Each structure stands twice: as structure tokens, then as C-alpha cells.
Amino acid sequence: MTVRTTELRDYLIEPGRLDEFVAAWRAGVVPLRESHGYRIDAAWVVRAENRFIWLLSLDVPLADWEARNDAYYADPRRLALDPDPAALITEARHTLLEPLLSIGGQSPSARKDSTTSS
Numbered sequence: 767m768t769v770r771t772t773e774l775r776d777y778l779i780e781p782g783r784l785d786e787f788v789a790a791w792r793a794g795v796v797p798l799r800e801s802h803g804y805r806i807d808a809a810w811v812v813r814a815e816n817r818f819i820w821l822l823s824l825d826v827p828l829a830d831w832e833a834r835n836d837a838y839y840a841d842p843r844r845l846a847l848d849p850d851p852a853a854l855i856t857e858a859r860h861t862l863l864e865p866l867l868s869i870g871g872q873s874p875s876a877r878k879d880s881t882t883s884s
Contacts, residue, residue, distance in 0.1 A: 790851035
């Protein structure tokens with residue numbers, strides 16, 4: 767079974783610059799993250815609060831997440847991003863998530879042996 771680690775990122779963006787952030791994120795961060803094997807699972811904006819929230823995941827165990835993330839940030843293409851959307855973030859919260867339910871409603875432990883159910 768493949769282990770997928772998922773992180774929730776919640777950013778407060780400089781007032782009036784949310785659209786600029788989203789454009790730079792789509793043009794630079796998304797393709798670069800994908801080239802490193804990440805999947806962008808979802809992204810949202812909360813315009814009234816200048817917030818950008820997204821989920822990214824990678825097929826690695828939790829223990830390998832930080833090393834892979836460090837490699838992404840050390841990539842010369844990441845260092846050269848212009849515009850760099852990170853410059854517009856005033857506050858950031860990163861949270862690694864523990865799965866309880868998967869798509870389809872089964873818990874990860876319930877999927878261990880789906881061939882022997884009822």
C-alpha cells in the first residue's frame with residue numbers, strides 16, 4: 767500500500783494582493799511542485815480575509831516529508847521564481863494531516879482487506 771502524506775497550508779496574504787499571489791502561485795509553484803512529485807489536491811481563497819488555503823500531498827511516509835520539502839525549496843528553479851508568491855505571505859500555517867476517512871468514506875484501516883468483506 768502506498769503511503770501518501772498530505773499537508774494543509776493556510777496563508778494570510780497582503781491586503782489587496784490575493785489575485786497577484788494566486789497568479790504567481792499557479793504559474794510558478796504548481797508546476798514546480800508537480801515536477802517534484804507533489805500533487806495539489808485542492809486550493810481555496812477566502813477573499814474577505816485575504817486568505818489562501820491549499821492541500822498538497824506526496825507519496826512518501828511522514829518521516830520523509832521534510833527532506834523532500836527541503837529539496838523542493840533548494841531547487842534552483844524555486845530560488846529563481848519571479849515573482850515569488852512567498853513574498854506576499856504575511857502569515858503562514860502548515861499542518862501535516864492524519865487521514866481518518868478516504869474518498870468513498872472508508873477509514874484507512876478498513877481498507878486493509880477489502881476482498882473479505884461481507
